[in-house]
Amino acid sequence: MALELEDGKAVFVEDAWERPEGGGGKTRVIANGNVFEKGGVNTSVVEGLVTDAMRKQLNIQGHKWFACGLSLVIHPYNPFVPTVHCNYRMFELYDEQDNVIDRWFGGGTDLTPYYLFEEDAKHFHLIYKTVCDGFDKSFYLTFKKVCDDYFVNTHRGTERRGIGGIFYDHQKPSEARDVNFWMNFGKACGNAFTDAYIPIVERRKHMTFTPENKHWQEIRRGRYVEFNLVHDRGTLFGLKTNGRIESILMSLPPTVRFEYNYQPVAGSEEDKLLQACLHPKEWVSEQEIDAETWARKVNSC
Amino acid sequence: MALELEDGKAVFVEDAWERPEGGGGKTRVIANGNVFEKGGVNTSVVEGLVTDAMRKQLNIQGHKWFACGLSLVIHPYNPFVPTVHCNYRMFELYDEQDNVIDRWFGGGTDLTPYYLFEEDAKHFHLIYKTVCDGFDKSFYLTFKKVCDDYFVNTHRGTERRGIGGIFYDHQKPSEARDVNFWMNFGKACGNAFTDAYIPIVERRKHMTFTPENKHWQEIRRGRYVEFNLVHDRGTLFGLKTNGRIESILMSLPPTVRFEYNYQPVAGSEEDKLLQACLHPKEWVSEQEIDAETWARKVNSC
Numbered sequence: 001m002a003l004e005l006e007d008g009k010a011v012f013v014e015d016a017w018e019r020p021e022g023g024g025g026k027t028r029v030i031a032n033g034n035v036f037e038k039g040g041v042n043t044s045v046v047e048g049l050v051t052d053a054m055r056k057q058l059n060i061q062g063h064k065w066f067a068c069g070l071s072l073v074i075h076p077y078n079p080f081v082p083t084v085h086c087n088y089r090m091f092e093l094y095d096e097q098d099n100v101i102d103r104w105f106g107g108g109t110d111l112t113p114y115y116l117f118e119e120d121a122k123h124f125h126l127i128y129k130t131v132c133d134g135f136d137k138s139f140y141l142t143f144k145k146v147c148d149d150y151f152v153n154t155h156r157g158t159e160r161r162g163i164g165g166i167f168y169d170h171q172k173p174s175e176a177r178d179v180n181f182w183m184n185f186g187k188a189c190g191n192a193f194t195d196a197y198i199p200i201v202e203r204r205k206h207m208t209f210t211p212e213n214k215h216w217q218e219i220r221r222g223r224y225v226e227f228n229l230v231h232d233r234g235t236l237f238g239l240k241t242n243g244r245i246e247s248i249l250m251s252l253p254p255t256v257r258f259e260y261n262y263q264p265v266a267g268s269e270e271d272k273l274l275q276a277c278l279h280p281k282e283w284v285s286e287q288e289i290d291a292e293t294w295a296r297k298v299n300s301c
Numbered sequence: 302m303a304l305e306l307e308d309g310k311a312v313f314v315e316d317a318w319e320r321p322e323g324g325g326g327k328t329r330v331i332a333n334g335n336v337f338e339k340g341g342v343n344t345s346v347v348e349g350l351v352t353d354a355m356r357k358q359l360n361i362q363g364h365k366w367f368a369c370g371l372s373l374v375i376h377p378y379n380p381f382v383p384t385v386h387c388n389y390r391m392f393e394l395y396d397e398q399d400n401v402i403d404r405w406f407g408g409g410t411d412l413t414p415y416y417l418f419e420e421d422a423k424h425f426h427l428i429y430k431t432v433c434d435g436f437d438k439s440f441y442l443t444f445k446k447v448c449d450d451y452f453v454n455t456h457r458g459t460e461r462r463g464i465g466g467i468f469y470d471h472q473k474p475s476e477a478r479d480v481n482f483w484m485n486f487g488k489a490c491g492n493a494f495t496d497a498y499i500p501i502v503e504r505r506k507h508m509t510f511t512p513e514n515k516h517w518q519e520i521r522r523g524r525y526v527e528f529n530l531v532h533d534r535g536t537l538f539g540l541k542t543n544g545r546i547e548s549i550l551m552s553l554p555p556t557v558r559f560e561y562n563y564q565p566v567a568g569s570e571e572d573k574l575l576q577a578c579l580h581p582k583e584w585v586s587e588q589e590i591d592a593e594t595w596a597r598k599v600n601s602c
């Protein structure tokens with residue numbers, strides 16, 4: 001796997017698990033590598049009866065539900081290498097005769113750097129814009145905005161956990177965009193992960209860093225914890241519906257710091273990252289895309 | 302202050318703050334001391350209009366609300382010194398003519414050790430039993446159980462964040478127990494903090510510890526974060542109602558670790574603590590109380 005190759009030391013260890021109520025999954029984790037301090041991939045195929053709590057919290061109808069999905073999170077050791085997260089899933093509802101009565105797709109990939117390198121941000125967004133454009137020219141801008149609006153620590157105003165990417169949810173198949181369309185879109189986004197992330201890791205993983213850089217990374221990881229435990233819908237749903245707890249909380253960063261009222265110095269590199277989290281940018285303008293896409297094509301020839 | 306004396310290095314630094322909607326408070330924090338790695342005391346007197354969200358989430362009526370309270374949390378550096386938390390508060394509701402239509406008191410103090418010393422647990426619970434007994438012989442057992450039932454990471458089954466103490470909520474003044482009774486009870490519990498906690502700090506603060514002990518403390522601190530961000534009613538209410546975020550999250554531990562599926566070795570000291578968190582004990586039996594109370598009285602002569 002590309003992540004193991006990139007790390008050079010750590011290998012994924014797999015736990016298979018079953019869910020008493022139906023279904024199961026695999027959790028593959030990586031820890032204490034040369035590059036990746038903690039990370040994992042969850043795949044799951046689960047089903048169950050729709051409970052009253054689900055009817056209320058999720059505003060859904062039906063007798064049975066079915067869900068399958070993949071989620072991935074990587075927390076690198078070096079503060080100059082960003083954390084990355086992706087999640088792609090399908091949810092189905094059935095009536096008492098086992099007919100599908102509703103079905104939707106969701107997913108996305110987002111980047112959480114600790115220091116801002118504009119070329120990394122542009123590269124990451126460009127990859128997903130390119131994937132999106134292959135399916136619908138309106139997708140990238142729409143799904144980028146959904147992502148910017150979702151990963152917000154609203155208890156800290158407009159502060160995002162990172163610099164976004166794309167995110168979509170509740171996409172129901174239609175005549176124009178059927179089940180296969182959404183399956184293929186999810187697959188294409190998932191497959192783009194390596195192109196989107198690995199070149200950034202390669203550029204940053206050998207950069208030397210100070211204890212102050214690591215300190216800042218751990219402060220920002222605290223915001224990652226805040227988002228995942230206070231706001232993330234998937235995490236909260238799992239915590240409250242008897243999900244496998246260690247798989248759900250696999251996403252939490254390995255070492256974290258919480259300091260009272262910590263503020264980076266105005267104008268510092270740390271502040272530059274914070275400002276990017278407070279004020280989302282358009283990382284790829286049409287002109288830049290054309291130039292960069294062209295450059296990539298030339299480079300890959 | 303007793304905590305500064307006990308630390309010998311760190312002093313409390315104070316931030317006064319105002320709330321745009323009405324009222325304000327003081328946050329006093331201590332950090333990087335000889336003994337205390339992070340801690341703070343919040344006092345607040347706040348008021349506002351009852352919103353629809355409050356009516357729904359808190360199931361309350363009325364036009365205006367008023368709340369005052371004190372909360373304290375201390376995270377020591379040495380893993381053999383327990384974390385302690387206490388919170389005492391009063392909440393009032395007013396109608397449009399500014400008449401009080403409802404009022405209740407709540408509070409409690411609980412201990413979160415990383416290693417279990419039975420004499421510390423007994424001492425801590427004995428102090429609060431003694432305070433409770435001075436007001437009502439039924440209080441200690443009742444409020445200990447409320448505490449054991451409240452500080453649970455329900456997403457991890459029956460695992461508590463620590464070994465409890467006392468906790469009470471929604472105590473409305475009656476003829477038998479009027480406003481003064483509950484004010485005095487809260488004060489007495491608050492004043493008992495020094496007797497309950499400082500002797501434990503004195504016994505443990507000079508114990509030498511290994512990196513493995515610190516590692517375990519940071520793992521358990523992760524559970525503290527999970528409880529505060531996922532379950533704690535006060536924290537969640539503050540996060541969702543424009544509370545002063547740095548004061549609310551002051552309670553989070555300074556350095557924290559999240560590892561995938563970490564399990565202590567069965568029968569180890571770490572496991573002994575975990576078992577005490579999974580299965581709450583009666584730390585003070587009537588017989589022991591008599592003997593210990595007697596011994597304390599003799600010692601204090």
